[in-house]
Amino acid sequence: MNWLQVDSPTAAMNVLQWQGIPAQFVKGGGGSLLVDRVWVEAFVDGHGSNPRWVPMDPAFKQYQITPASSLATAVAFDQNAFLNLPLTDPRTPYEFLASNLQSFLNTAAPGTAVADVVRGSSIVPTVFSKGLPGRIENRARHRSEASQLTDGQRYLVGVSTVDAQGVSAQTTFRLPEIYSQRVTVSFPPASSADQALIQSSGGYYNAPADQLHVVASINLSGGSVATGSRPASIGDGHYVVVDLFFPGATQPTTLYHTVFAGGYYGLGLDVQGDLSEEISARKQAYLQALNTSTDPTYDDATTGDFMSTTALVYLNNIQAERLNISALSSTSQAMDVSEALTMKNIVIE
Amino acid sequence: MNGGWHFRPYGWTIDAKRVASNLFADNGDDSHQNQWLQMDGVSSSFYESRLWDRYTGIQSISTIRGLQLANANGIPVYQIDQTNAAALLSTLNVFPDVLQNVQNEVNAGDTVIIPRDTIVMNQWVGSVWIDQLPDGSAGYLIEGGLFGGSTTQDPKDRQNTNPSCSDLNAAFDSQSGNFDSDINRAVAMRESGWTQFDGDGDPLISQNKNKSGQVTSADIGIMQVNDNNDGQTVTLPDGTHVVIDQQRLANDWQYNVQIGSAILNNDLVAAQRYLQGLGVSSPSNSDLATVAYYMYNHGSNVPPGFDYENGVLTPISYEVGDTFTNNGKTRTVTQGVLDGQQNALAVQNILNNQSWLNATKGCHP
Numbered sequence: 001m002n003w004l005q006v007d008s009p010t011a012a013m014n015v016l017q018w019q020g021i022p023a024q025f026v027k028g029g030g031g032s033l034l035v036d037r038v039w040v041e042a043f044v045d046g047h048g049s050n051p052r053w054v055p056m057d058p059a060f061k062q063y064q065i066t067p068a069s070s071l072a073t074a075v076a077f078d079q080n081a082f083l084n085l086p087l088t089d090p091r092t093p094y095e096f097l098a099s100n101l102q103s104f105l106n107t108a109a110p111g112t113a114v115a116d117v118v119r120g121s122s123i124v125p126t127v128f129s130k131g132l133p134g135r136i137e138n139r140a141r142h143r144s145e146a147s148q149l150t151d152g153q154r155y156l157v158g159v160s161t162v163d164a165q166g167v168s169a170q171t172t173f174r175l176p177e178i179y180s181q182r183v184t185v186s187f188p189p190a191s192s193a194d195q196a197l198i199q200s201s202g203g204y205y206n207a208p209a210d211q212l213h214v215v216a217s218i219n220l221s222g223g224s225v226a227t228g229s230r231p232a233s234i235g236d237g238h239y240v241v242v243d244l245f246f247p248g249a250t251q252p253t254t255l256y257h258t259v260f261a262g263g264y265y266g267l268g269l270d271v272q273g274d275l276s277e278e279i280s281a282r283k284q285a286y287l288q289a290l291n292t293s294t295d296p297t298y299d300d301a302t303t304g305d306f307m308s309t310t311a312l313v314y315l316n317n318i319q320a321e322r323l324n325i326s327a328l329s330s331t332s333q334a335m336d337v338s339e340a341l342t343m344k345n346i347v348i349e
Numbered sequence: 350m351n352g353g354w355h356f357r358p359y360g361w362t363i364d365a366k367r368v369a370s371n372l373f374a375d376n377g378d379d380s381h382q383n384q385w386l387q388m389d390g391v392s393s394s395f396y397e398s399r400l401w402d403r404y405t406g407i408q409s410i411s412t413i414r415g416l417q418l419a420n421a422n423g424i425p426v427y428q429i430d431q432t433n434a435a436a437l438l439s440t441l442n443v444f445p446d447v448l449q450n451v452q453n454e455v456n457a458g459d460t461v462i463i464p465r466d467t468i469v470m471n472q473w474v475g476s477v478w479i480d481q482l483p484d485g486s487a488g489y490l491i492e493g494g495l496f497g498g499s500t501t502q503d504p505k506d507r508q509n510t511n512p513s514c515s516d517l518n519a520a521f522d523s524q525s526g527n528f529d530s531d532i533n534r535a536v537a538m539r540e541s542g543w544t545q546f547d548g549d550g551d552p553l554i555s556q557n558k559n560k561s562g563q564v565t566s567a568d569i570g571i572m573q574v575n576d577n578n579d580g581q582t583v584t585l586p587d588g589t590h591v592v593i594d595q596q597r598l599a600n601d602w603q604y605n606v607q608i609g610s611a612i613l614n615n616d617l618v619a620a621q622r623y624l625q626g627l628g629v630s631s632p633s634n635s636d637l638a639t640v641a642y643y644m645y646n647h648g649s650n651v652p653p654g655f656d657y658e659n660g661v662l663t664p665i666s667y668e669v670g671d672t673f674t675n676n677g678k679t680r681t682v683t684q685g686v687l688d689g690q691q692n693a694l695a696v697q698n699i700l701n702n703q704s705w706l707n708a709t710k711g712c713h714p
Contacts, residue, residue: 010377067375077388083416083426092399093392119375209354234356244367255366262356276580283576283595284565297358306404314363314400321392322370329385331372340365340497347359347503 066120118327158243161216168228187214190231204298268311383485397498406600411498412489415477419464473501509550524610526586535700540573544711545602552599572609647689
């Protein structure tokens with residue numbers, strides 16, 4: 001149970017089942033869980049005098065967990081009070097709850113801070129004194145081997161644009177390909193004549209809306225990976241459709257966003273983990289791009305990166321807030337793929 | 350620009366369709382899950398508006414922000430379910446599509462939390478509501494079917510205006526800690542000419558480049574706070590610790606002054622210690638400002654900039670390529686060190702002459 005950071009078989013089952021991971025009790029009601037997992041083996045030629053394949057699964061690590069004190073839940077979140085805060089109050093819901101809890105602690109347990117009563121969790125390092133082990137730490141039932149997973153065993157993300165005539169651009173990514181990457185939907189000029197029109201007008205947003213034709217483009221880190229099959233006029237309505245294919249699922253979870261030709265759209269996808277470092281690195285790249293872009297109001301390294309990064313910032317903020325909530329309530333946060341689309345809207349006048 | 354129809358950016362929206370995480374009790378008892386979900390939903394909606402507030406400097410609407418606005422304006426916020434729908438639905442003063450949505454949700458057994466009247470935030474007019482489902486989950490909606498937040502003002506109309514000079518002077522006074530607030534005035538004059546927003550209403554941001562011309566960082570707003578401080582913790586003069594938020598530095602001039610002054614205040618404390626180490630127990634404001642600004646302008650990873658010669662604070666003589674030791678590491682004097690000394694002398698000059706009194710400033714009268 002420990003590698004899921006919970007301390008009961010029921011909680012472990014809850015976490016796994018909510019994420020759609022096949023799991024079953026080995027014995028009725030508790031004890032061990034049987035879970036389907038994929039792990040890798042690496043051929044380690046420096047493994048003493050006996051080079052061999054060594055299983056690697058970073059998920060199987062042990063945690064030192066300090067449960068939250070009962071004081072941590074002594075104050076409940078008061079939604080009504082939060083909704084009555086003045087607009088100038090900058091506190092997030094967690095910060096509001098934490099400040100109320102601190103006020104309570106000041107009376108109930110003077111000298112105690114919120115940080116003293118929340119759940120703590122840290123990874124317990126494993127030291128292999130005799131080199132890497134020959135088998136995975138948990139008991140594993142070896143079902144099959146493959147040199148490459150099929151797409152049906154992977155988490156896939158389909159992105160498409162749909163106009164009044166149907167799908168215009170479509171692509172599918174493997175989730176790790178686009179994790180923290182810049183995925184955007186834009187509407188670049190449809191033809192060289194349209195490109196010339198933009199240039200002669202002095203930029204994308206200076207071009208005449210009633211003459212310019214554009215085409216939907218799905219972009220990964222600045223490169224177009226799918227282009228619309230037909231031109232669109234500025235302001236034409238589209239859907240950006242995101243299909244999330246769970247491994248083994250036959251039907252995707254489908255999300256629809258309404259967008260308009262001429263806007264710029266950033267797709268954020270977040271699985272887990274703190275994205276702060278990636279966001280910080282992207283910020284530097286964004287500043288540099290601003291300095292060199294010929295049309296910073298409409299290119300992928302500037303506008304696209306701003307849109308994509310803000311989507312990731314949003315999802316990262318939510319995750320950080322949830323981690324704080326879980327620390328108060330002695331809970332584990334289980335995450336599946338979260339998705340948000342940021343939009344740079346346009347007006348025609 | 351050509352004739353005919355034109356288009357331009359009008360604002361920003363986030364449409365968060367799937368925020369997929371769940372909290373599970375370590376001990377398997379998830380009886381409190383609805384309470385966690387409620388707080389989680391409120392947070393998600395709250396951040397939808399905060400995102401654009403911080404990144405664009407334009408007030409933004411989300412469900413939670415709209416409900417807070419309704420309460421602030423004295424608009425009743427109803428909680429409607431099947432037991433009171435007959436009495437309350439007819440009193441809603443909202444657009445027909447909103448009313449229809451609410452009616453459908455209540456008919457399905459949901460509970461809807463909605464302001465009685467349509468709300469207005471800048472140029473945005475509409476409704477926000479929470480649709481609570483019987484299973485404890487909830488949707489946080491704003492008019493237009495979005496599960497998200499939007500800016501509420503045309504960017505060309507945004508109120509990113511520089512503060513009045515009297516407001517700015519008051520901010521310098523209130524944020525100066527135990528030091529003379531004229532030091533803040535002199536530093537802000539040197540850094541930005543007391544300017545938070547440029548002529549287009551965009552935050553004043555100056556880029557710093559390396560020798561190859563690559564942008565390495567940016568300085569923001571009135572106090573030109575370097576963006577490498579983003580996420581760092583600074584101690585205010587009253588001892589409060591604040592984590593620095595880059596977007597807020599760009600869009601909130603008062604915050605910019607607060608953070609810049611706090612950094613300067615810490616440099617002033619360090620300058621005081623440094624000068625006392627040189628044998629001057631009560632250094633003048635002029636000397637304090639000079640040494641502190643040398644640190645503020647160039648960071649701490651530099652050789653000492655000034656020393657006393659015949660009782661007068663004087664730049665230490667360096668040449669580019671000289672070496673010095675910092676934290677046990679040998680470093681080389683760059684042109685930036687020499688520039689930093691000159692910049693510090695410029696601030697000294699501004700302070701001694703109170704040059705801001707007659708200068709053109711970004712703040713308005």
